Amino acid sequence: MEPRVILGKKAFSFRSFFLQWEWMLVLLFIAVNVMNVNLSEFYWNFGNLRDATMSFLDKAFIVLPMVFVIILGDIDISVGSIVALSSVIMADLYNHGLPMPLAMVVCLAVGTLCGWINGLLIVKFKELSAVIVTLSTMIIYRGVAYILLKDQAAGKFPEWFNFLGWDYIGGIPFILIAFAVFAAAFWYLLHKTTFGRRVYAMGSNLTASRFSGVRTDRIKIVVFTLAGLMSAVTALFLTSRMGSTRPNIAAGYELDVIAMVVLGGISTAGGKGRMIGAILAVFLIGYLRYGLGLVNVSAQTLLIIIGLLLIVAVAIPKLKLGRASARRRA
């Protein structure tokens, strides 16, 4: 039998290039901006837009690892609590005399530890879903924050700590630069490295990945640990912006983060989606919030909008799929 020559180059298809969810997001992004410009005359202003970015980017740091978590087909709803716990511990230690830089390191360490515990429990108890594990750790982590700080605020951070959340480098907010760096790193990790490839493999077919020598347990633990670490990064920026911390900060962040990831085209079934989509979704939701905030839409209405966005974003691909399979059956 003559071995057939197999093409080693990918054929480029315009159709499949433009039929990507990310273009949809770009269109939505433009639509949101056009709408905002029409809603408020204050919207289209470089300074305002730049400062708006500073106010919504804190949770975007969690979106990056959450993309990995959801590509694995799992979910982590404890991230908001990890933010609170690492922030509270940092503030508490600082108020007890630990130098701020050290307290910040501890903050990152706490987040990492929390994420690692999540991952370990999920891997060791495969019969439990990540939902129930992170649900209970969500309560526990925030519970520890409450034990430490009661219902008080802690703050009085050194002046330079404000830098994280409030300062600019060359006219660009520091938080934006930091996010760009992290986003690039996570994009690279997901799309260019063996680690990212294995994460996709696990999300598409966990058994086949295991049989192919992928250390599935280890990767899962690393992914959840990353989610913890980045929650701690969010804690740093959020605490800096607020100037103080309370045990109830970052409540509901898990919803925002998951909504952004899902809106970014990352399927909750696992194995599908790209980093760029989630990043677009971060800015899409961010500017939507900012624009609506300008015209005095209340935070509660925004809550409704985000909730509905999440549902719609998950439902749309399912509906499409349903129609396709119905046609196949016919």
Next chain:
Amino acid sequence: MRERGGHTAVAAVGEALGAAAPNKSLSANIARFREVGLLVFIVLLSVGVQLRNPSFLTWENLNDIAMNTAILSILAVGMMLVIITRGIDLSIGATLALSGMIAALTVKEYPGASPAVALLIGIGIGLVCGALLGLLVAKANILPIIATLGMMNVFRGLTYEASGGKWVSAHQMPADFKAIATGSLLGVNHLIFIAIVIYIAAYYFIAHTRTGRQVYAVGSNPESAEVSGIRSGRILWLVYTIMGGLAGLAGVLWVSKFASAQGDTASGYELSVIAACVLGGVSIAGGSGKISGILLGSVLLGILNNALPMINVSPFWQNWIQGMIILVAVLVNALVKRGIDRNHLMRRRI
């Protein structure tokens, strides 16, 4: 192929248990005697608290515990049904708040309205919320965690919208509305009475109706259920609707009991309800759960909530304790299941 998690440190514990009792492992016995164990724990806890604070076992305080437990236990019934079908509902705190708020606004606007109207409005709104959620889960095939997380925020937002961000406070509510919770029938407080009625109805539903058993069948083995001609979609929709209806009812009771309706009423209460369920032995993997179990689970949580402040445990510990209860309960449930599976394997002949 199912992933086999064995050979962890935890499995080693299971092995040790298996070795101790070769024929029937300890974990299998835990499964059988869970309720007795819970009861013993409740008694020990009560005695312990009583020794520290003699005002614990007074008629007044016990009544208080029963009233507080009533709402929790009503919600646990719905949550149990949802978890049996392998789902979860995080939106019930918000559903409760929304229906409580609307009911409160209604009686504020029409003080002459009968309390029954308020109850019906609350239940109706809860049913609508639940039915909507059921559609998302059963028809659109959205993961329960995602659907309920999204709708939780929608319902919570609607609550704020409806109230315009304001409270409905005690003096704005007519007396007979507040009497829903404080009044009594045949010497039994309304709340407790309603809870008892619901437990009897729920027991009848899951033990004596075909639909009730189908809920278990769908959770126990969805593939077989489909072959047996059970319409799983309809069952899923039904359990979320029931859950919504009960949350709506609980909303009215809550608002009446605390004589205030706020935007953040019962925020996070879904977690207590889930805790009561897993504590009562409802398996997160679906298919099993008993009325008696969740009743004991709710009572235990109710007593804990009441007793901790009495023995000077700071209220700020409550979150942590609740989380640990859920975590330990699900881990124990999982280990028990492993022990049983292991037992079955050892019975196999090679």
Next chain:
Amino acid sequence: MSEYILELKGITKTFPGVKALDDVYFKLKPGEIHALMGENGAGKSTFIKVITGVHAPDEGEMFLNGEKVHFRNPTDAQKAGIAAIYQHVTCYPDLSVTENIFMGHERVAKGTKRLLWREMHEEAGRLLQRLGASFSPKTQMGALSVAEQQIVEIAKALSVNAKIIIMDEPTAALTNSESEELYRIAEQLRDQGTSIIFISHRFEDMYRLASQVTVFRDSRYIGTWRVDEISNHDLIVAMVGREITQLFPKKAASIGEELLRVEGLGRTGYFADVSFTLRKGEILGLTGLVGAGRTEVCQALFGIARPDKGKVFYKGREVAIRHPLQAMNLGIGYLPEDRQKQGLVLQWEIGRNITLPALEKLSRNGTIQIRREWEFAKRLAEKLGVKAKSVFDPAGSLSGGNQQKVVFAKLLTADLDVLILDEPTKGVDVGAKSAIYEIISDLACSGYGILIVSSEMPEIIGMCDRVAVMREGRITAFMDRGEMTQEAILAASMADGAPKNEQIRWAQA
């Protein structure tokens, strides 16, 4: 009234790429126990699914009591009085025995629709008693042994007044005394006028119970005999005696030093006391019936599920294999049984599938070198003759044989010495089969030690230097190339088939 309660004529069923049933006939009399025999993959399961309405046949007719019937779904078949009891019991483990028996046809009160528990428990108790079971109908299903669960399934069939009961390898998971119990029940049912189709690999079952036996082979109908008219030997020939049309290009490889030695390997509930050695250049077959524990042994060697007893020596050194990556780094590769679920990521392109186990090699500091990856995948795909337009086609779009070649390509990405091939030609068409045999033979010649798990006897006999036969979790026989015959292997893999000396005679024949 027809002479036959069930009659099937000229049934043909084709699945994409495979003819699962080819012009099959079957006749069942009332009150008869009819054995259906054949090798794994002979088409018995598909046949059962046609009778129970799970699959609609492409061609052929089915008569029930002389009337032509056409089942659209399993419910139709149930209503017609046909019930099936499967080898792997499908039940609700969390529910009670009574509920499992009555699921789908519960007894309810007329007006209130209340479930009549007492009536159901009593009825269930009566059914169980009739079947000689000692457990209470209120027991939880999951707490019962497999044998007891099977009795529940039979009770379920009785509760719908099934006239025809199909038992698919009911004794496979039972002990001898449990089997004896089942025989008694089956005979009792027969005496009460129920017809039973009995599928089994155990000759003992057939001799003990059946009055008629029908044999399928390679999806085709071979014949029907009265049990007392056909000798054991003739029956085996009927089951396996296919003309070996396939070419086995087994080349003589020089057999070298020992690569793998397994001593007393065991895993609770799956297999026990498994010992063998594998040498360089050798092809060792591991055969036996499905469910004999072959796959579990392989997966233990590959670190999927750890054994709890025994030792594994690799190149003379004792090793404890904890996970697949460790096995691969040692030099042991595994081609899984189910290529769609365990072997491939079907949504992925061919190239990515091939390189998944070898990403380490194709990356620098963790970054994948895309161009090298493409080249590497392309080279391997061409080497194995994967038929595809490009390495970017999704693996799911390939035929079974080509998918299997991709899985082979995955194995060749690593530097391995031992290959464990679990059913390497399952669901592969004939042309691709011989290509795969050629690949295997070449690999042996180039010094690999190969362990083939297979249910196909021509494959084992044609390819292996030695074969180990497993039955019920244990190795029951070793045979060298000279001793291997289909009859001997079959006899060793079936329990209590015939007197020992007869087995030995076949082995020597």
